[in-house]
Amino acid sequence: MYKQITIYDLLEILSKKLGPQNWWPAENTEDMLSGMILIQNTNWKNADRSLANLKQATNFETDRILALSTDEMEQLIQPSGFFHNKAIYLRSMLTAYRDNFDDWSKLSTPLLRKKLIAMKGVGNETADVLLLYYFHRPAFVADNYSMKLFTKLHTFTTKPTYIQLKTAVERDFKLESKQAEELHALIDEFGKLKSDYFDDYQLKLPYL
Template identity: 55%
Template sequence: MKKNLHQLYLTLADYLGPQNWWPADSVTEMLCGMILVQNTNWNSAARSLENLRQVTAFDASVIRRLPNEQLEHLIRPSGFYHAKAKYLRNILTMYQDHFQELSRLQTPALRHELLKIPGIGAETADVLLLYLFDRSAFVADAYARKLFRKLTGQNFTYEQLKLKVELQSDFSPIEAQEFHALIDEYGKLKDDPLNLAERFRFEL
């Protein structure tokens, strides 16, 4: 299975090239993007990010001090702006005030602590593990579940697919980051141009 997953990774990498995710110029921008993209598309999140860039230059302390009404106005394009304003403050507080202590935790304990933060669900927690804490985690998002449904003929919940892939892979953190990005970028393409569903039939 490790061989199959690694071959899938190499096939996607050869076709799509290096992704170098997360698409951001700073940690604060990256964290804001992780919250703003929830329950919307990246174009909508990007409009909110641009608003934040213009007003705060992605200074985490400035964002945290913004009046709530102003913050909600800036992130309105990404939807759910009442909740996301709170979640933005939560994730930036975690980064500014607790990053060092969290970084010392083993990955399972770290994920457990991240999931306690309002606004951070399973998918966002795993994205944080990958891109903020540089841990080898698998993000079993909608693109991943759709791809592995094609490859295996099985339907997986988020946690089921995450656990199965992580147990049967040995990706480094950088490879895990690329694998997540490659799966998402491939999932945005029309149909299945590489015919992966025929080339990689396996069970998890």
């Protein structure tokens, strides 16, 4: 018999176990937005090397980053891999930050998410991370760490898609944006531990 918990219990358990995370780890907004692109399909060690190069070359100033030639940008972010595509995505992200984000911040969350998804290099996960950490909307990030944890917690009988997991969690999501940020950070940090702590738990979601 599993010990049943809710998403709110999960947040409390992880908070007690790991302490406050205070994500997103970044020096400024440009650092944060760049990191959201550079972390795609790699690890933080490689992303941090690219971020260090960007900082040295531009001091994370938007106009200085956007003034880089394509070759210059690709060389700086090469450690994070897929540098040709990421240079395109990074330029798109910072251009939208400079020109559009203030106006987009006035949109409802569903409309805002559509705007973000339409950007180059922004898929479901990056869109939700942007909603959380830049726009401070209470979104759930159904990333690989979340998928593995909810599988371990016997929440689903079959593996859900990203949207299925996100939708199931958000149907009764009463967390404030800061709590949602902490939940995402705690799930990711817990996932790195490869712990069996939750083997005897089951997380129940409403409407499932």
